[in-house]
Amino acid sequence: MRTAALLLLWFGCDASEAQAPASSPAAPQPVPAMAQPDPGPRAHVKLVTFGPFPAELRAAVAEGLQAELQVEVARLPPMDLPADAYYPPRRRYRADRLLDHLRMHLDGEPSSVKALGLTTVDISTSAHGHSDWGVFGLGDLGGRASVISTFRLRRRARDTEHLRFRVVTTAIHEIGHTLGLPHCTEDRCVMNDAHGSIATVDRSTGHLGPACRRQLERRAPRSLGAVR
Ligand SMILES: [Zn+2]
Ligand SMILES: [Zn+2]
Secondary structure, eight states: OHHHHHHHHHHHHHHHHHHSOTTSOOOOOOOOGGGSOOOOOSOEEEEEEBSOOOHHHHHHHHHHHHHHHOOEEEEOOOBOOOGGGEEGGGTEEEHHHHHHHHHHHTTTSOTTEEEEEEESSOEEEEETTEEEEEESEEEOTTSSEEEEESTTTTTTOOSHHHHHHHHHHHHHHHHHHHTTOOOBOOTTOTTBOGGGOHHHHHHSOSSOOHHHHHHHHHHSOHHHHTOO
């Protein structure tokens, strides 16, 4: 298949150069995408559900991550919510502890292998001057582990499509962190996290802005993920 495409490209170049007048420089030839070698995935992301999680949303997350970040996505067997992550005073789970469990799970894997935990329970971390602050998600910057929760994303979602958008956007944001992207100030970029509010998620395009896209290519080039 690839040999045929390359041959066609070569013949195409030859024919158009022969038709060009001898005095004019040869016009640049477009290179068909088929002729480019597949650069492979940027990273490998393992999805882990903590407790029950809607299969439809998990599938949407997998599709969204593949499309936006060019990562390979695999599913791991579901895990029970770890008892040591439970925070009784607020009856919710510490996102940091969930990340600890995911990191243990990835022990021995190359750094291009990441994990994204998915859960429906409320999760929290220390942020904004609060020791226990409820969040949509949390991800290691340039690390391995991340987690998202639908608990807060469900609030006042208009319909299932709106919820799906919020969940996929948050998943891209957290995996973006593991790929080395910090928060940015690009208007409507998926890595913008103004006040960590749901309004910022809803205003997002769901895509990386140009600056974050360039940074992603620098920090996590696709050749890195090809090495396992
Ligand atoms: Zn963030
Ligand atoms: Zn950005």
